Amino acid sequence: MWANLAFVAAGGAIGASLRFVIHHFLTLWLGKGFPFGTLVVNVLGSFFLGLLFSLIEHGIVADLPWRSLLSIGLFGAFTTFSTFSLDTLLLIQQGEWSKAFINIFLNVVICILAAWIGMQVVASK
Template sequence: MNTALMYVYIGFGGAAGACLRYFLTTTVDSWFGKHIPFGTLTVNVLGSFGLALLYGFIERHDIADSPYRLLIGVGLFGAFTTFSTFSIETLTLLENGLWFKALLNVLLNVTACLVAGWIGIELMKG
């Protein structure tokens, strides 16, 4: 597959994932309120589940790696939530018996993302 076509698949999937994320987040938040980010939790959990299913189908050779990995895995779930990628990477470490690296991955991702978010907020306060 040529490079330009790869980006087309990723772009279409990304557009769909971003729209789906917005729709689900705003819908769930309208049901439960924004005091706890259930909308974000919903997309993170669904994205993790969906990406795991996709990679399971690819590993079992039920569907071809490309273009589905690009369209759905990179594009759709990449725009829907990057938490899905984090989950698959951590689970892969666990499946390979790399418990320390999996724990370190969890701690670094959660801590670093929270700190980066806090720094971004503080910088924008002026």
Template sequence: MMQTLAIAAGGATGALMRFWVSTATYAWLGRGFPWGTLMVNVLGSFAMGLLYILFIERLTAGPELRAFLLIGLLGAFTTFSTFSIETFNLIEEAQIGKALLNAGGSVMICIAAAWLGVIAGRQL
């Protein structure tokens, strides 16, 4: 039961963080490209890599903390469903170059961010 509550609390927190980060990113870079979604996915991928290594290799964290952060907070913070519909919308608008850039860039940059998070976690 405590893990379930931790996931719910993390999900609510992550959803709010996603809104704040993406809104700030769009205010900064504009809405001509899905910058807000890309930003939260990169940050979330980095955080997942970092926290995964910290929790698995470095720290002793209880299941509730892991559930709060990894499943709840980061699960709600990252936005694969939003990424998918934004990429689809670009395709539908015949902006194929932007759609390919968003899809390829999101995958490659987020994998790289997760890798950097793993490296950062192992350096601690």
């Protein structure tokens, strides 16, 4: 159990740091008018989590330590559903209903599609 906890903690530190860097640079590049940083990390996290899941399910990658390190740790800290929820609520509170619905649509639909594409990368081999 302690080894798994260490893997989760290490992955979480890396995931949170990556999320910060990506969000920071996308905000500098694209501005604060739309939560692009949240969208990008959610799409990337969904893709790579789908890819990892499929690699483990097909026996290409061992469950341990990768599920703890990457799935729970790295991707758990990297993806930002709680941030997505707050970003959307803030857009609604600012009266930006169209941006809120676009944000919901893009995060939900593209992230589900990204997870499926990640799984298909392995399934097609």
